[in-house]
Amino acid sequence: MNEIILIKNGELALKGLNRRSFEETLAKNIQAAAAPCGGVKVWRSQSTMFVTPLDGTDIEEAVDAITKVFGIAALSRAAEVPKDMGEICPSVCQYLRDDLNDAKTFKVNAKRADKKFPLKSPEICAAVGEYILREFPHLTVDVHEPDLIVTVEIRDTSAYIHRQPIKGAGGLPVGTGGRACVMISGGIDSPVASWMMAKRGLQLSAVNFASPPYTSLRAEEKVKDLLTKVAEWSGEIRLHIVPFTEIQEAIRDYCPEDMLTVIMRRYMIKIAQIIARQDGALALISGESVGQVASQTLRALECTDAAADMPILRPVIGMDKEEIVTIARRIDTFDISIQPFEDCCTVFTPKHPKTRPVLEKIIQAEKALERDEINVSAMIEKAVRDTRLTVITPER
Amino acid sequence: MQEPIEIYLDNSATTKPCPESVAAANEMMLRFWGNPSSTHAKGNEAAMKIKEARRAIASAVSASPEEIFFTSGGTEANNIAVFGAAAKNRRIGKRIVTSAIEHSSVLDSVSELEKQGFEVIRVPVDSHGSLSPEAVEKAINADTILVTMMLVNNEVGSILPVEAAIRAARRNAPKAILHCDCVQAFGKLPISVKKLGADMITLSAHKIHAIKGVGALYKRKGLTLPSLTHGGHQEESFRPGTEAAPLIAAFGAATAIACEREGLNARYERIRQLRDYAVDRLRQLEGIVINSPENALPYIVNFSTCRVKAETMLNYLSERGIYVSGGSACAKGEPSHVIKALRLPRDAADSAIRVSFCGSSTAEEVDALIHAVSDGLGRLAHFN
Numbered sequence: 001m002n003e004i005i006l007i008k009n010g011e012l013a014l015k016g017l018n019r020r021s022f023e024e025t026l027a028k029n030i031q032a033a034a035a036p037c038g039g040v041k042v043w044r045s046q047s048t049m050f051v052t053p054l055d056g057t058d059i060e061e062a063v064d065a066i067t068k069v070f071g072i073a074a075l076s077r078a079a080e081v082p083k084d085m086g087e088i089c090p091s092v093c094q095y096l097r098d099d100l101n102d103a104k105t106f107k108v109n110a111k112r113a114d115k116k117f118p119l120k121s122p123e124i125c126a127a128v129g130e131y132i133l134r135e136f137p138h139l140t141v142d143v144h145e146p147d148l149i150v151t152v153e154i155r156d157t158s159a160y161i162h163r164q165p166i167k168g169a170g171g172l173p174v175g176t177g178g179r180a181c182v183m184i185s186g187g188i189d190s191p192v193a194s195w196m197m198a199k200r201g202l203q204l205s206a207v208n209f210a211s212p213p214y215t216s217l218r219a220e221e222k223v224k225d226l227l228t229k230v231a232e233w234s235g236e237i238r239l240h241i242v243p244f245t246e247i248q249e250a251i252r253d254y255c256p257e258d259m260l261t262v263i264m265r266r267y268m269i270k271i272a273q274i275i276a277r278q279d280g281a282l283a284l285i286s287g288e289s290v291g292q293v294a295s296q297t298l299r300a301l302e303c304t305d306a307a308a309d310m311p312i313l314r315p316v317i318g319m320d321k322e323e324i325v326t327i328a329r330r331i332d333t334f335d336i337s338i339q340p341f342e343d344c345c346t347v348f349t350p351k352h353p354k355t356r357p358v359l360e361k362i363i364q365a366e367k368a369l370e371r372d373e374i375n376v377s378a379m380i381e382k383a384v385r386d387t388r389l390t391v392i393t394p395e396r
Numbered sequence: 397m398q399e400p401i402e403i404y405l406d407n408s409a410t411t412k413p414c415p416e417s418v419a420a421a422n423e424m425m426l427r428f429w430g431n432p433s434s435t436h437a438k439g440n441e442a443a444m445k446i447k448e449a450r451r452a453i454a455s456a457v458s459a460s461p462e463e464i465f466f467t468s469g470g471t472e473a474n475n476i477a478v479f480g481a482a483a484k485n486r487r488i489g490k491r492i493v494t495s496a497i498e499h500s501s502v503l504d505s506v507s508e509l510e511k512q513g514f515e516v517i518r519v520p521v522d523s524h525g526s527l528s529p530e531a532v533e534k535a536i537n538a539d540t541i542l543v544t545m546m547l548v549n550n551e552v553g554s555i556l557p558v559e560a561a562i563r564a565a566r567r568n569a570p571k572a573i574l575h576c577d578c579v580q581a582f583g584k585l586p587i588s589v590k591k592l593g594a595d596m597i598t599l600s601a602h603k604i605h606a607i608k609g610v611g612a613l614y615k616r617k618g619l620t621l622p623s624l625t626h627g628g629h630q631e632e633s634f635r636p637g638t639e640a641a642p643l644i645a646a647f648g649a650a651t652a653i654a655c656e657r658e659g660l661n662a663r664y665e666r667i668r669q670l671r672d673y674a675v676d677r678l679r680q681l682e683g684i685v686i687n688s689p690e691n692a693l694p695y696i697v698n699f700s701t702c703r704v705k706a707e708t709m710l711n712y713l714s715e716r717g718i719y720v721s722g723g724s725a726c727a728k729g730e731p732s733h734v735i736k737a738l739r740l741p742r743d744a745a746d747s748a749i750r751v752s753f754c755g756s757s758t759a760e761e762v763d764a765l766i767h768a769v770s771d772g773l774g775r776l777a778h779f780n
Contacts, residue, residue: 213711214777252777340730348777 001091002080003059005040005066006153006160007049008073008168018176023049026071026173032235033069036394037061046113046155063166068233070199071176072168076151078160083117085124089131092150092161099163100132105142108132111153124152172201174234180313181205181240181276182285183268184223186341189287189316191226191333192324196315197285198234205279206237206392207272209244214348219341224392229333231394239390240275244268247379248348254368258354261295262362266307267380273310274384283311289324290317294353303359403718403761407603408550408580408696408752414605416653417646421607424642432639433630442641449648453612456655457578457597458588465613465631466644470579470600471501473613476635477596478505478544480621481573482514485541488571492542493517493535495527495556496737497549499577503733506544515539523738524689525552525698529560533568536561540569546577547592548585551734551750552688553696555585562593573619579603579611583654584664584695595619601643605754606650610643663755668694673759674751677766681773685744687735697751700744701769703778709749712772718765721750743779 009026027042030051034040038057043050051066053059059077066075079095081087093100100106110124119127128150129141153160180202182194194204208223220241227237247267255263272284288296295304305312316324328334369376404412428445430438447461454461467473482492492506496518503518510516517535521527536543543565545558558576565572576594578587583604589597596619600611615621615634627636654660671694678684678699687698701709706722713720731745740748751765 213715213772214705214708216707216711216714249777 001095002052004053004078004080004160005051005059005063006076006078006162006165007051007066008075008165009049009071022071022173022176025175026069029069029071029173029175029235030066033065034062037065045157048155066168067166068169069173070169070171070201070233071173073170074165074168076162076165078153078162080158080160083114083154083157083159085119085127088124088152088159088161089128092128092152093132093135095161096148096150096163099148100136100139103139103147105140105146106132106148106150107141107143107146109149109151111151113153113155117154124154128152169199169233171199174198174201175203177201177203178283179203179205179279179281180283180285181207181272181279181281182287183272184208184226184239184287186219186222186226186337186339187287188321188328188334188337189289189292189324190285191230191287191331191337192327193285193287193313193315194227194230194237195233195327195331195333197313198230202283202285204230204234204237204285205276205281206239207242207268207275208239209242209268209271211245211248212243214245214248216341218339222336222339222341224390225336226333227392228395229331229336231392233331235394237392238279239392240279241388241390242271242275242383243386244271244383247376247383250369250374250376250379252348254374255365257350258352259357259362259365260348260350261353262300262303262357263366264348265295265300265304266362266366267376269304269307269312271380271383273308274380275387276310283313284308285313285315287316288314289319289321292321294355297355299356299358300354303357303362306359401717401764403764405751405753405757405761405765406719406721407754407757408750409721410602410608411605411754413602413607413646414650414653417601417606417650420649421642421646424645428641428645432641433628445645445648446639446641449644449651452648452652453599454614456582456587456651457599457614458590459614460617462632463589463614463617465615465635466639466647467611467613467635468609468640469602469611470499470577470598471611472635473598473600473611474499474501474544474575474577475505476613476621476624477575477598477615478502478509478542479624481542481544481575481596482509483622484620485571485573486514489539489541489569491515491517491537491540492544493519493532493540493561493565494544495519495521495532495546497521497525497551497554497734498544498546499550499579500733502544502546502577521554521737523740524687524692525549525554525734525738526689526691527554527556529557532557532561533564536564536568536572538569540565540572542573542575543569544575544577546580547587548578548580548693548696549734550580551696551732552698552738553580553692553694553752554689555581555691555693558594559592566593580696581693583651583660584693586655586657586660589614589616601647601650604650604654606646607643610640610647612647664694667753667755667757670694670753670757670759670762671697674762674766677762678769681766681770685740687738687740687744687748695753697753699749699751700740701747701749701773702741702743703773704747704776705779706747706749708776709747709769709772712776713765713768716768718768720765721752722748746779 039054041052081091108125110121184190430442432443450461575596577598579600597614602608
């Protein structure tokens with residue numbers, strides 16, 4: 001009895017003409033996710049995706065890896081058996097023996113994709129149900145709230161037996177929506193924001209601003225650790241680390257203290273944009289949430305947005321901290337995020353930042369940096385030039 | 397830009413293993429790799445090496461070899477001592493007396509005992525980390541079952557009044573068990589368990605140029621304690637588990653060198669002069685405050701710039717190949733419990749830096765440090 005994995009892709013089914021390319025991307029992503037545990041073959045038939053583990057692949061590990069692939073609504077481990085009731089009934093009892101033993105109630109579901117199969121769906125259910133009741137006399141049938149749902153699918157080449165499916169990661173396959181670049185500092189919010197956009201099918205790049213000696217190598221390691229967790233879901237992430245000390249010190253030296261944070265964020269966006277474009281990204285991703293800190297008021301967001309000429313995606317903008325933390329715990333980034341290393345956002349934090357900065361005044365203040373003797377444009381060019389690239393891959 | 401030097405002034409965190417201890421460990425791995433419990437010749441030769449190391453460590457603190465129990469390090473030895481003493485004496489009384497600036501392996505252990513119903517007195521310190529002997533004596537009443545106090549504090553270098561505490565305990569609470577964490581003092585001050593009068597002392601290997609992963613508990617003959625782990629008969633079943641033979645051999649080799657009395661004294665004198673020089677030069681920098689007390693162990697100097705955040709200064713020095721510590725290597729992010737216990741003004745607490753010397757530290761290294769700190773004060777962002 002062969003064991004395979006059946007994939008149910010959720011929103012994918014809606015995507016009309018693009019469907020084929022979406023499915024191809026999903027198949028590729030499934031293969032990549034399962035590669036570390038031995039590899040799988042992915043094939044399609046009658047609008048279902050089948051995953052066959054290669055020899056030596058641990059199916060349990062493969063299922064685990066595939067539950068983190070976006071674009072999958074649900075998946076089932078299934079036994080593949082010949083299309084013959086004489087084979088199907090005993091196979092059901094053998095394959096689902098532990099589940100049948102543990103359950104008190106069950107029902108049988110039949111799907112008959114092969115309309116030439118001699119029994120109709122209700123007849124299959126009845127036959128399999130009767131057989132199960134004979135073999136497991138402690139069970140009773142409950143069609144409303146059974147402990148176990150036994151599904152038998154009759155398809156072109158074989159029949160498939162499985163229990164209730166496992167929930168998939170949902171969303172859209174990574175790579176079907178283009179690339180975006182997340183601005184990541186090391187806090188709780190930006191890894192969650194990256195994960196949420198990967199879930200909508202975006203490939204990820206990341207920009208981190210390093211300000212040694214105000215930030216340490218550990219802070220950089222922390223960002224890499226965070227992205228490694230996100231990469232389990234999103235696949236490879238290209239991380240660009242920008243040396244930012246010089247610019248940050250210039251802002252501190254030549255701009256009013258209460259505007260430091262907003263001006264710093266505007267320069268971060270300007271630099272991130274250049275790097276994002278070079279990397280083929282069409283948008284930035286940020287972990288801002290309205291009202292969370294001084295730089296995240298609507299006035300402040302107006303100022304930072306004005307520095308951008310590509311969209312800034314802010315998926316956690318309307319979320320409470322608690323909701324963000326729930327996701328951070330789910331994707332395992334929370335415990336890393338709370339490690340206490342100074343990051344680029346907390347350096348030079350003014351005592352009383354402006355919560356309602358006015359864009360014209362900010363732009364006026366930035367003029368001090370544009371003077372020839374400071375030449376912030378040259379600093380930006382240098383920062384971009386000296387940016388280091390690290391490719392983050394999921395750990396397994 | 398990056399200078400090719402490496403100046404290591406963080407010897408209270410750990411020390412560079414000396415060639416002798418590395419050679420001893422190597423020999424155990426390449427040649428005497430038998431299980432010391434095996435009765436055949438291969439096991440026996442390993443057992444002999446462990447015996448040799450045990451003897452070296454015992455002799456360094458004027459104890460008998462059978463009073464030395466090897467552990468995985470200072471933390472485990474402190475745990476065995478604190479929990480063992482509490483378990484043994486729990487019917488006699490419930491007070492545990494300690495200081496506010498112990499290592500976290502003691503403080504966290506007594507906090508756990510506090511949850512179990514013991515009364516814990518943490519004697520406070522002054523702004524230099526010194527304890528008044530009177531305060532300690534007052535804390536020790538007849539209900540006291542355990543006094544655990546470090547000899548030298550690891551962050552400011554203050555020397556604690558352990559002998560006074562022990563005298564008071566003998567007087568007020570004859571049944572109290574007396575434990576002294578000697579991790580920072582070992583190899584730097586002459587230690588005699590007889591003179592100190594403690595029932596137990598804790599030692600660690602990697603602070604004296606041996607290897608991480610091994611330490612020892614001295615436990616006075618005649619004192620029986622319940623053991624925390626159960627298993628084989630090793631270390632008299634008090635701390636079972638196959639001995640970490642390579643680490644133990646390295647510990648023995650390093651101890652012989654570090655505790656040789658003449659060398660220890662000469663080194664102490666040299667480091668005292670170096671410390672005085674360092675403090676002088678630090679005081680010439682504007683605004684610097686020395687947090688260590690005047691009579692501190694000279695191997696440790698703690699100071700505050702009061703202007704630049706400790707983490708920033710640390711990173712800045714690190715970029716220049718100069719390694720020191722902020723507060724304590726075990727506590728990042730906010731001031732350590734020791735710095736907090738000093739109740740320094742906020743700016744001083746946030747900028748506290750620890751410099752810790754070893755026998756090979758030089759005036760040139762101090763010069764380089766001072767130069768870099770001074771540079772840093774000029775270039776780095778100050779508190780606003």
